Amino acid sequence: MKAAIFHGPHHRLSIEETSIANPGPREVLIRTAAVGLCHSDLHFIDGLYGHEAPAVLGHEAAGVVEKVGSEVRGLEPGDHVITCLSVFCGHCGFCTTGRPFNCDHQHETRRRGDEAPRLSLGEREVQQFYDLSAFAEQMLVHEHAVVRIRKDMPLDRAALIGCAVTTGMGAVTNTARIEVGSTVAVIGCGGVGLSAINGAAIAGAGRIIAIDVQDGKLDLARSFGATDTLNATGCDPVEAVRDLTGGGVDYSFEALGLKRTSEQAYDMLRRSGVATIIGMLPEGEKLELDGVSLLYDKRIQGSNMGSNRFRVDMPRYVDFYLAGRLHLDRMISKRIRLDQINEGFDDLRSGLLARSVITFPG
Ligand SMILES: [Zn+2]
Ligand SMILES: [Zn+2]
Missing domain, CATH: 3.40.50.720 (NAD(P)-binding Rossmann-like Domain)
Incomplete structure (x- = not known):
């Protein structure tokens, strides 16, 4: 699958053929439908925050489930989903006191060092960003990074709920x-x-x-x-x-x-x-x-991340949109292709546009 590879700060992202693994027991493989360009991604591209390279950035996404691991509950192929970087373990002190957005055991949702990486370029591991890596045709994530939504929700607008809406x-x-x-x-x-x-x-x-x-x-x-x-x-x-x-x-x-x-x-x-x-x-x-x-x-x-409980919050935001109360149509300034991602970030840097969204041909 194609992904926009981050090779370090101040480099243009490059679109490269990238390998994605099969889902492990608690993982979900998602066909990305849309992903927004967020300032947090830009902070890493511009070097304000550090991240290991190579990596695939992108964290404001919606898509369709393609495959689920053997132990995944409540999700099946064909489900429409929004992903969230607030992946939660479900049993730490923060998770069990109603603050899963602050989960401090997120590492337990990742693959161990002795397992094959989720993403790779040939023999080289590609780092996952915020446990999502959404600037790619597919995403492989832990089931606790995903919420199912109504199928009458347009996925390009659903993507915005993945970060901007949930945060704001x-x-x-x-x-x-x-x-x-x-x-x-x-x-x-x-x-x-x-x-x-x-x-x-x-x-x-x-x-x-x-x-x-x-x-x-x-x-x-x-x-x-x-x-x-x-x-x-x-x-x-x-x-x-x-x-x-x-x-x-x-x-x-x-x-x-x-x-x-x-x-x-x-x-x-x-x-x-x-x-x-x-x-x-x-x-x-x-x-x-x-x-x-x-x-x-x-x-x-x-x-x-808006002190979210995203599995509760995001479906509510979808309802708000479909009831005409959340104005996502006006938030999308531009729809672009994955190979226009660098120009999209130039636009974001200029501060003139509210939000550009990458859409993938369905
Ligand atoms: Zn964001
Ligand atoms: Zn936790």
Whole structure:
């Protein structure tokens, strides 16, 4: 099968014929239908985070089950599925206390060193990325990285639920658990930020302030439920949010992964407000906060993949889409082929598009 091979940071990905193993007892072989290009992939291509090479990146995918291992439960060939990088062991402390997104025994879901690798180029092992490796015609994953969905859900839009939607909407509904009527600000209106805005609208936020530096994305943000938009070029977004809300928001969400905007997310809170940092800050980055402001019960927190329980959350997001409440059609800026992946990442780097999705000929 063909896959986009990562040969190290700052190299273009190359499309190469790659071998994929047969499913082991608890593994699932999936024919990839669609995979989104996410900023997290870009962080590895651009060297902000390290990863062993060669590898196949890609982690926002949907597809159709081709084969299942002998011990796989509840999945069969022909099932439509979304994959999730929050693969869970099912028995560690985090898994058994309702936080499978933080599973710290994920290694148990991987192949052991003495087993043949899932992916290879000739004799050479190809590293799996986030236990998925979705920039490929097929994926071989542990059964706990997969959820079955309704067959009337279009798979190119289902792919977005695999990361952007789960991350953005989950940060609002699972991590921050905003209240009906609360005021919300979202910094960064790419796929994750738009999902946070959409999630805040579904969760009943009273006011949703979208912040970006591209007017095109702010227009898009309105169609996802933003009640106010702020172009941060040439204005101080903290002052502007305080002015708009008479003192600050109850909840802020940072969806860019930058130091300055993370600090702004905290600074734009009212007393007792909660800032949730969704974006991936570069390794080694430190945040600076005004210590005295903590006296006002202000909080800042991280969010790992929207604190998901993806086997419950993702089918709900599918229902939201099919009911017209989750606006995935507008989130896809471009559909491209696997061999256009590098140009797709150039577009993502430019910050002009919300989301490009690779679709595979069915
Ligand atoms: Zn992602
Ligand atoms: Zn676990």
